[in-house]
Amino acid sequence: MSGSDDKGDRTLVAKLVLLTVGMFAFGYALVPLYDVFCEVTGIGDRTGVGSAATALPTAIDMDREIEVEFVASVNEGAPWEFRPSVSRMTVHPGKMYKTTFYARNTTDKGLVGQAVPSIAPGLATPYLQKTECFCFTEQRFDAGEGRDMPVVFFIDPELPDYLDTVTLSYTFFAQNRVATR
Amino acid sequence: MSTAAATHEHHDHHPTGIMRWLTTTNHKDIGTLYLVFSLTMFLVGGSMALVIRAELFQPGLQLVDPGFFNQMTTMHALIMVFGAIMPAFVGLANWMVPLMIGAPDMALPRLNNWSFWILPMAFSLLGMTLLFPSGAPAAGWTMYPPLVLQTGDAFPFLIFAVHLMGISSVLGAINIIVTIMNMRAPGMGLLKMPLFVWTWLITAYLLILVMPVLAGAVTMLLTDKYFGTSFFQAAGGGDPVMFQHIFWFFGHPEVYIMILPAFGVVSQVIPTFARKPLFGYDSMVYATASIAFLSFIVWAHHMFTVGMPLAGQLFFMFSTMLIAVPTGVKVFNWVATMWKGSMTFETPMLFALAFVFLFTIGGFSGLMLAIAPADLQYHDTYFVVAHFHYVLVPGAAFGIMAAVYYWLPKWTGHMYNEKLGKLHFWLSAISVNVTFFPQHFVGLAGMPRRIPDYSTQFADFNMISSVGAFVFGFSQLLFVYVIWSCARGGQKATDQVWEGAEGLEWTVPSPAPHHTFDTPPVIR
Numbered sequence: 023m024s025g026s027d028d029k030g031d032r033t034l035v036a037k038l039v040l041l042t043v044g045m046f047a048f049g050y051a052l053v054p055l056y057d058v059f060c061e062v063t064g065i066g067d068r069t070g071v072g073s074a075a076t077a078l079p080t081a082i083d084m085d086r087e088i089e090v091e092f093v094a095s096v097n098e099g100a101p102w103e104f105r106p107s108v109s110r111m112t113v114h115p116g117k118m119y120k121t122t123f124y125a126r127n128t129t130d131k132g133l134v135g136q137a138v139p140s141i142a143p144g145l146a147t148p149y150l151q152k153t154e155c156f157c158f159t160e161q162r163f164d165a166g167e168g169r170d171m172p173v174v175f176f177i178d179p180e181l182p183d184y185l186d187t188v189t190l191s192y193t194f195f196a197q198n199r200v201a202t203r
Numbered sequence: 204m205s206t207a208a209a210t211h212e213h214h215d216h217h218p219t220g221i222m223r224w225l226t227t228t229n230h231k232d233i234g235t236l237y238l239v240f241s242l243t244m245f246l247v248g249g250s251m252a253l254v255i256r257a258e259l260f261q262p263g264l265q266l267v268d269p270g271f272f273n274q275m276t277t278m279h280a281l282i283m284v285f286g287a288i289m290p291a292f293v294g295l296a297n298w299m300v301p302l303m304i305g306a307p308d309m310a311l312p313r314l315n316n317w318s319f320w321i322l323p324m325a326f327s328l329l330g331m332t333l334l335f336p337s338g339a340p341a342a343g344w345t346m347y348p349p350l351v352l353q354t355g356d357a358f359p360f361l362i363f364a365v366h367l368m369g370i371s372s373v374l375g376a377i378n379i380i381v382t383i384m385n386m387r388a389p390g391m392g393l394l395k396m397p398l399f400v401w402t403w404l405i406t407a408y409l410l411i412l413v414m415p416v417l418a419g420a421v422t423m424l425l426t427d428k429y430f431g432t433s434f435f436q437a438a439g440g441g442d443p444v445m446f447q448h449i450f451w452f453f454g455h456p457e458v459y460i461m462i463l464p465a466f467g468v469v470s471q472v473i474p475t476f477a478r479k480p481l482f483g484y485d486s487m488v489y490a491t492a493s494i495a496f497l498s499f500i501v502w503a504h505h506m507f508t509v510g511m512p513l514a515g516q517l518f519f520m521f522s523t524m525l526i527a528v529p530t531g532v533k534v535f536n537w538v539a540t541m542w543k544g545s546m547t548f549e550t551p552m553l554f555a556l557a558f559v560f561l562f563t564i565g566g567f568s569g570l571m572l573a574i575a576p577a578d579l580q581y582h583d584t585y586f587v588v589a590h591f592h593y594v595l596v597p598g599a600a601f602g603i604m605a606a607v608y609y610w611l612p613k614w615t616g617h618m619y620n621e622k623l624g625k626l627h628f629w630l631s632a633i634s635v636n637v638t639f640f641p642q643h644f645v646g647l648a649g650m651p652r653r654i655p656d657y658s659t660q661f662a663d664f665n666m667i668s669s670v671g672a673f674v675f676g677f678s679q680l681l682f683v684y685v686i687w688s689c690a691r692g693g694q695k696a697t698d699q700v701w702e703g704a705e706g707l708e709w710t711v712p713s714p715a716p717h718h719t720f721d722t723p724p725v726i727r
Binding site: 030031034035038039041042043044045046047048049050052053056063097136138140142143144145193195 | 310311349373376377380381384385411412413414415416417418419420423434437438445448449452453510512514
């Protein structure tokens with residue numbers, strides 16, 4: 023072996039190992055970085071999906087009809103019965119509507135649940151606003167208890183013209199999987 | 204030889220039998236280990252592909268249950284990517300990089316031993332999951348959550364196997380970079396290095412930059428499943444799409460990790476058999492570097508359908524199409540090297556020519572997939588399967604086969620059986636097209652990938668595809684036989700082996716002795 027290069031080898035190896043460790047950390051850093059990137063550029067804005075509307079609509083657009091679909095799901099094996107009371111509504115932008123979702127705890131113990139909302143298509147997210155929603159807070163259920171939970175929403179009249187259907191979906195989780203937010 | 208033995212006596216106390224291979228630090232031995240390992244994995248992963256193609260021979264569910272089918276698609280991909288193609292290139296680098304730059308061995312020989320022996324452990328971990336009651340991983344090699352989090356007992360085995368494969372690749376990459384940077388023979392400047400060495404230097408940097416990111420992503424999956432974190436769990440404020448971003452930040456450079464060394468091989472083989480120097484050497488180096496750079500800014504073209512804003516779709520569409528420019532430079536240079544050359548068509552050249560032609564087809568289907576509005580139609584169909592098999596089988600795998608036929612006489616000291624080599628080539632080249640070309644059509648017509656059953660209008664093309672796959676699969680046994688018989692004996696190879704071959708590796712005897720370039724050669 024060429025002994026003369028040993029020191030050069032060691033420096034280069036140290037740099038490369040450092041680069042490897044740095045890239046491992048960078049993988050983790052990507053998680054907050056993507057959020058920062060989206061915030062700065064406004065791309066993929068998901069703000070507001072889990073919080074109440076900040077401004078109320080001023081006018082109702084009676085000429086336009088939007089189909090709103092409701093979807094409810096639970097993750098595999100989660101001990102909930104969960105469904106929307108109606109599966110679709112035809113709404114006018116700017117007008118308030120109320121609907122309910124039914125959830126039931128199928129275990130014989132008390133449970134705390136949390137619904138996590140999602141809107142499809144993603145581009146419609148800022149335009150479906152909720153003023154009241156069971157997803158804003160945790161929901162306590164006694165053993166076997168079932169009840170209807172309300173959501174009050176409106177479609178922002180600014181909704182782009184090419185959208186005529188918006189899907190509001192909730193996934194219901196047992197609270198132990200939900201981080202405090 | 205006797206003087207070499209006297210001055211390097213300490214090398215010659217190596218153990219024999221199995222211990223020789225377990226403890227070897229010789230770059231040629233380790234190169235051989237890598238190559239034999241990857242050939243084994245190629246056959247294992249290939250038999251899994253045949254299970255898939257047998258099930259898809261006819262519509263309906265015939266041979267295996269859908270769960271096992273999913274295990275086969277997942278394991279086939281993991282084994283071929285991490286077990287066959289990547290180790291084959293590392294093996295070629297181990298054998299050839301020191302010979303091509305006039306170095307006596309790799310810079311870190313003990314580490315070299317370790318980075319190889321981690322691999323069999325990784326694949327034992329992964330392979331043993333096939334025997335578990337809940338089966339092997341079945342959520343696809345891309346390991347998308349939330350589906351992958353439903354994997355049974357195999358889940359931690361999958362994660363730790365991926366960790367080990369990553370460690371092995373990164374150690375190998377560090378070794379290759381240090382060797383190339385510090386151990387070149389006097390007079391071999393960076394822009395005098397053979398192109399295979401150049402492509403490997405760039406590949407090694409890609410490995411170091413992205414394998415740790417994959418390790419991070421799978422560690423996040425592990426803690427999401429067992430330790431209550433919520434990186435990708437929607438319930439805890441995580442985002443499953445985030446995984447796809449992180450995974451493909453690794454995944455796209457990864458596909459270039461699997462093709463750049465093949466570019467290097469083809470850039471060695473074509474000048475030899477065209478008896479002309481490589482056209483546009485400098486532009487080849489810069490094109491390789493540009494491809495490597497661009498690979499970091501195109502990842503989201505794998506996920507156009509997740510619901511990306513228009514600005515994002517446009518950016519990733521155009522940056523992806525930009526890759527066609529340096530790739531086009533390379534294809535142009537290969538063709539220009541052959542232009543008016545005195546070409547002969549020995550087996551390595553045949554594989555290299557097929558590489559240029561068929562890889563380009565795979566490149567074109569890649570351009571089609573890059574078109575964001577059209578991708579909504581192609582996404583997750585057999586069109587994608589056809590695309591990436593065109594760049595990985597007649598691309599990466601043919602590159603490896605060209606390299607094996609090209610350097611086999613140098614490794615063994617014997618010429619391989621040219622007739623059987625050519626037969627292997629023609630069987631492979633025809634059957635690979637019979638297998639994958641029809642998949643373009645069923646994909647465009649909407650047949651989804653990773654599904655064990657399909658609608659009857661796809662039946663004819665799938666049957667053709669399965670026939671091709673079986674011919675291709677069994678042709679590879681011929682490859683194994685040619686290598687085996689060449690190692691056993693045959694016509695003696697000269698030092699230069701090929702009439703038009705140039706480079707330091709052809710100045711040492713055939714077979715290359717255990718120790719070469721103990722005294723560095725002088726490059727004019």
